[in-house]
Amino acid sequence: MEHGVETKGNTAGPLAGVRILDMATVVAAPFGATLCADHGADVIKLELPDGSDALRGLQPIKDGKPLWWKTANRGKRGITLDVRTNEGRMAFLRMLPHFDVLVENFRTGTLDRWGLDAKTLFAINPRLIILRLTGFGQTGPYKTRPGYARIFEAMSGLTNLTGPVDGPPLHSNFPIGDAVAGLFGAFSIASEVARLRSSPDEIGVEIDLSATEALFRFLDPLPVEHEQLQQVRTHEGNTAGYTAPSDMYRSRDDVYFSLVASSNSIFARLCHCIGKPEWISDSRFSSNPARVENMAALDAGLRAWFEQQPYENIQNRLESENVPFSKVYTIEDIVRDPQFCAREAIIRLPDPDYGSLPAPCIVPRAVGRNIEPPRSGPGIGEHNDQVYEELGFSPEEIQHLRRTGAI
Numbered sequence: 001m002e003h004g005v006e007t008k009g010n011t012a013g014p015l016a017g018v019r020i021l022d023m024a025t026v027v028a029a030p031f032g033a034t035l036c037a038d039h040g041a042d043v044i045k046l047e048l049p050d051g052s053d054a055l056r057g058l059q060p061i062k063d064g065k066p067l068w069w070k071t072a073n074r075g076k077r078g079i080t081l082d083v084r085t086n087e088g089r090m091a092f093l094r095m096l097p098h099f100d101v102l103v104e105n106f107r108t109g110t111l112d113r114w115g116l117d118a119k120t121l122f123a124i125n126p127r128l129i130i131l132r133l134t135g136f137g138q139t140g141p142y143k144t145r146p147g148y149a150r151i152f153e154a155m156s157g158l159t160n161l162t163g164p165v166d167g168p169p170l171h172s173n174f175p176i177g178d179a180v181a182g183l184f185g186a187f188s189i190a191s192e193v194a195r196l197r198s199s200p201d202e203i204g205v206e207i208d209l210s211a212t213e214a215l216f217r218f219l220d221p222l223p224v225e226h227e228q229l230q231q232v233r234t235h236e237g238n239t240a241g242y243t244a245p246s247d248m249y250r251s252r253d254d255v256y257f258s259l260v261a262s263s264n265s266i267f268a269r270l271c272h273c274i275g276k277p278e279w280i281s282d283s284r285f286s287s288n289p290a291r292v293e294n295m296a297a298l299d300a301g302l303r304a305w306f307e308q309q310p311y312e313n314i315q316n317r318l319e320s321e322n323v324p325f326s327k328v329y330t331i332e333d334i335v336r337d338p339q340f341c342a343r344e345a346i347i348r349l350p351d352p353d354y355g356s357l358p359a360p361c362i363v364p365r366a367v368g369r370n371i372e373p374p375r376s377g378p379g380i381g382e383h384n385d386q387v388y389e390e391l392g393f394s395p396e397e398i399q400h401l402r403r404t405g406a407i
Contacts, residue, residue: 013040019099027178029105029133032185038362039073045076051380070376071359078378094107095391101129108143128204129192137210152402156215163235181211244291255311259325269321351376
């Protein structure tokens with residue numbers, strides 16, 4: 001925040017002036033750094049010279065170019081450096097004082113083996129924020145296990161909440177665990193930046209972020225209902241075991257939609273909507289606890305009505321009674337939806353290969369602050385000359401790093 005290297009982040013964001021060195025791979029930790037880039041941080045993406053980050057090989061890929069990489073690492077400048085070599089390690093330590101944050105996600109102890117332990121890093125930069133994002137954390141018997149989204153989704157208890165009643169637990173077709181861990185990563189960075197900005201005497205910190213714990217943190221009621229009520233929450237199809245009605249329904253023309261009418265007032269409006277006003281005073285449905293207890297009967301009645309109606313009729317009736325519902329959107333629905341369109345929820349990232357690429361907007365929005373869309377993620381070592389020169393390396397030193405294979 002106070003160093004000599006030129007900042008290239010978006011100066012309109014609240015994290016403008018914060019410099020982040022992102023040497024993490026794949027999705028979770030880099031997503032946290034990307035969120036910071038969205039809000040103004042100058043993020044330098046450090047890769048191995050061979051471009052072996054697994055995210056570059058994950059679908060979608062077009063013309064041999066990794067589209068997910070381009071959107072997931074938006075707003076970053078890219079350099080290469082192999083810190084496992086002597087030249088690479090020395091270059092890394094030389095550049096470290098220019099950064100406020102280091103983001104890494106290697107297995108616990110990996111950086112230590114490369115001579116980049118926390119003591120060494122803090123000796124070089126005492127105010128450094130080190131975000132270590134791993135599957136299970138820096139301590140405990142699982143600390144060296146490899147971490148993948150589906151593994152910590154399953155271990156956190158989240159996966160056990162999804163799936164049909166009489167079938168197996170189900171994963172989502174997206175690494176939700178990585179996204180959640182990345183959110184906690186960005187929150188951790190922003191929190192520590194705020195702490196350091198409050199006093200010039202504060203020192204840096206290691207952030208030990210377990211992706212499994214990040215997911216488990218979302219699941220507030222599980223421990224207390226287990227201890228106090230001896231309950232083990234599990235997968236119950238599309239119903240919610242804590243409120244009713246709240247389920248997935250299907251129209252006569254095979255449109256699936258989600259509906260929630262958990263409060264008594266909304267439930268009463270739903271009853272009028274489907275021509276069942278007698279349900280309002282029915283003792284089985286007169287309160288949310290009663291509706292949860294009699295969920296099967298309630299859902300059977302709702303399904304019987306919905307499955308006789310075309311979706312357009314259902315939509316018109318539910319909207320007229322202000323009942324919360326939504327068709328299950330695909331991306332095709334999202335790009336056409338007037339709410340998404342009105343708020344420009346899909347932005348265009350400038351891209352050297354395709355002109356621009358669509359991506360989700362910057363979240364959250366600060367009223368009155370306009371932040372330009374970031375550029376798509378960098379190519380392998382795309383900004384080597386620019387960034388290393390900013391960090392004080394001469395052209396001859398940069399060439400030496402190239403000859404030795406360090407960059």
